[in-house]
Amino acid sequence: QKEVEQNSGPLSVPEGAIASLNCTYSDRVSQSFFWYRQYSGKSPELIMSIYSNGDKEDGRFTAQLNKASQYVSLLIRDSQPSDSATYLCAVLMDSSYKLIFGSGTRLLVRP
Amino acid sequence: NAGVTQTPKFQVLKTGQSMTLQCAQDMNHNSMYWYRQDPGMGLRLIYYSASEGTTDKGEVPNGYNVSRLNKREFSLRLESAAPSQTSVYFCASSENGLNTEAFFGQGTRLTVV
Numbered sequence: 356q357k358e359v360e361q362n363s364g365p366l367s368v369p370e371g372a373i374a375s376l377n378c379t380y381s382d383r384v385s386q387s388f389f390w391y392r393q394y395s396g397k398s399p400e401l402i403m404s405i406y407s408n409g410d411k412e413d414g415r416f417t418a419q420l421n422k423a424s425q426y427v428s429l430l431i432r433d434s435q436p437s438d439s440a441t442y443l444c445a446v447l448m449d450s451s452y453k454l455i456f457g458s459g460t461r462l463l464v465r466p
Numbered sequence: 467n468a469g470v471t472q473t474p475k476f477q478v479l480k481t482g483q484s485m486t487l488q489c490a491q492d493m494n495h496n497s498m499y500w501y502r503q504d505p506g507m508g509l510r511l512i513y514y515s516a517s518e519g520t521t522d523k524g525e526v527p528n529g530y531n532v533s534r535l536n537k538r539e540f541s542l543r544l545e546s547a548a549p550s551q552t553s554v555y556f557c558a559s560s561e562n563g564l565n566t567e568a569f570f571g572q573g574t575r576l577t578v579v
Binding site for chain 1: 496497499501506507508509510511514516522524525556558560562564565566567568570571572573
């Protein structure tokens with residue numbers, strides 16, 4: 356079992372819709388969780404980080420964390436074609452600082 | 467603002483050749499990472515270093531060695547390159563602690579023929 360799992364997609368949504376991206380992780384002691392966006396041929400860049408149970412909102416993005424279910428998600432409201440990219444979930448293993456990524460979900464926003 | 471700098475950006479090797487990928491960061495970060503990215507595979511951790519003088523294996527360490535030369539520099543060495551090591555390699559660094567962002571270099575595209 357991979358330590359961080361994501362659906363590879365592609366997830367296709369129309370412009371203006373809500374895109375929902377999901378991630379599960381296996382290590383119960385993980386403390387910090389991240390969503391990175393990666394455009395084709397580019398380096399990953401951070402969108403959101405979260406380490407407390409519940410929701411964290413930043414503009415059109417909301418990260419949700421449920422540690423009991425070992426589940427983290429990213430909601431993108433009012434999706435734009437420029438949001439089309441691969442979204443990578445990452446988990447920081449506490450104390451070791453080992454940072455593990457999922458395989459990424461490709462998002463396509465249709466104009 | 468250099469951030470994380472990787473060299474080279476592109477490299478073609480013949481099977482069996484060796485090479486070292488260089489990474490340097492100027493943000494005084496404690497942790498540094500080496501990842502490889504293959505199509506549809508996300509980022510897979512090769513090795514990481516949580517502080518100067520320490521290195522640890524990640525998910526796919528076989529065929530690689532690393533050196534944390536000092537706090538700024540973290541190099542990745544392929545002793546005998548194989549076609550299976552054809553990939554894009556990313557170096558990243560971060561401060562240690564909760565909610566700390568990892569910053570990435572621009573990547574090295576390596577082809578082994």
